Amino acid sequence: MIINNTLNTAQIQAIKYTTGPCLVIAGAGSGKTRVITHKIAYLIEQGFSAKNIAAITFTNKAANEMQERLSKLINKNDLKQLTVCTFHALGLKILRQEAEYIGFKPNFSIFSSEDVYSVLQEILSTTDKSLIKSIAHCIGNYKNNLYTPDMALNNAHSDIEIQACKIYPIYLQTLKAYQAVDFDDLIKLPCELLNNNNQLQIKWQNKLRYILVDEYQDTNLCQYNLLKLLVGNPLEKMPLFTAVGDDDQAIYGWRGASSDNLKKLSQDFKALQVIKLEQNYRSSNNILKAANTLIKNNTKIFDKQLWSEHGSGDEVCVYAMNDEEHEAEGIIFRISAHRFERKTAWEDYAILYRSNYQSRVLEQILRRENISYTLSGGQSFFEKAEIKDICAYLRLIYNTNDDPAFIRAATTPKKGIGSTTLTKLGEFAGTRKASLFDACFMSMLEDVINSQNLFSLRDFVSFINDLSDKAKTEPADILLKELMNYMCYESYLYDTFDEKTARNKWENVTEFILWLKSKGTNSTKLEQDISFENQDNLGNKSKNLIELTQMIALMTILQGKDKQNSGIQLSTLHAAKGLEFSHVFLMGIEEGILPFDNGEKQSDIEEERRLMYVGVTRAKKSLHLSWCKQRKKGGQKTSIDPSRFLSEMNMNPLEKEKINPKVYLDMMKEMLL
DNA sequence: GAAAATAGCTTTTTT
């Protein structure tokens, strides 16, 4: 029996309601992941087949975590059959299977934002970075709001929007020609597909009979649309799903998420059962009181009041510091002293801030004091140039129409193919509506490109062609070896970078190749999910290069590479969502930083308040808030006001800092020696 | 005139 007395009444209610649409308003620290995982186990217990249940998350990290926790509740076989993935991975799965219905080959490529950027650069033939970015942003909006080019034009206001509308259809054509989709397409295209093809819609509805959505407040219009298409029309049948979310933690409005989707849910599904989880298992009550008082200032969709059985705990404190350096030293001093006093570990402390650059001062001082720390966020493994270089080859082998991959692979490392050759090739291919790759095989090309460059070009494409053929049958590790042999990537690195960077980059590459090879031999659940065939292969059949390449596009977290969470945790407020720490220091609680103020356009104060709320509710045992009276701006010091959120929380922002942190930091060091 | 150094400035981030 999966339901036991460690669950509270509301949680049990949320788990047991399986006969209709369900919305769980899950306050911070109220055990929301627990409810989702237990509900899945309960559904299986009640006779749902695991292969008909899907749990949808927003990040790969969350999906992995969910699987991890499920592995303790349900048996291996069921876990294997479950769909636990991100919205995008689900969309991809649908698209790979149904590609033919929208005029794509199943081996279409997935373009990253960088690829999208270069495509737009090409279309617009400009180098104006901000223009390209704004257009990309507009097009992303159109897709997320399911605008057709015509609808977009009707809603266009500024010059940039009008220009974006003109580009939009061209952009769509270009991607089609490349046999590529962008990230937004992974949701948008399945929506269009299921909307236009009733049979397919029924097919997928039958496959995914029960859907659970995590972080529902972060869905955008398009994602909500996909959900609706998958659960079916409430007038025809009883939709079966559970959406779990918290309107107070909606902090991604700026990228299209709309917590209004919570409201829409009760309008669109009259039978919706709303269950609130208000008991908090994380924080002591002083922290919760601060959080509740703060968030009361927002207009709410669902009212809720967090409480816990953990007693009142430590007082929440505020420190007014002189400037950013004083603040950083003050925080680090306090952590040192606190740790010494309470015999806690560095890992128990987190310093959270609004913007990445605020970590700089902290890092300087932490390095100076030799205190270990972990900076969350930063560049992901797959964003590194050296990994993208390798991926460009893999992508090209996989889909030879992928022009951005062609350009990257043809030019890195240098192999006698330069910008002149590429421009000529581009023009040649453009007039013949062929991909760069196919154009290389055309005989007319001899009139356009001089023989030496043409030789390099044909040498390159024949190699890719050869590998592309072999990739269908031969095992991945042999082909990878051949590829690396051809690329001479190591010597390229040592030729172009200084020794230290080259060594570092080469290490990343070897790590990547090793990882790829390991994926080639043991396939895990996630990959089977992403892979569009062989759902039911049980053996350890090693993956060929084609299959491997498919999954790379969506993998952003290197699974084997657990980042060590040692030392003080430094993180932005956004990146800290979903995490918890014993002792939390929120810095820069100032007007201009939190709430953020960009001078020009008014930022959404309610969203900023929710961001503060997210920060406050990360703390389990103690919470420390700090702000600077002065900050360096353009060479001179400017005076700063404490954040309005401090007074909203009934905190006195002017509590005096009586000690000089620097002196005490030195004293602590002596004590510890 | 081009490369190198330096000063100034950052919203938030995932797929």
Next chain:
DNA sequence: AGCTATTTTC
């Protein structure tokens, strides 16, 4: 820390 604009240097 990384990116850009500007200044300095050869």
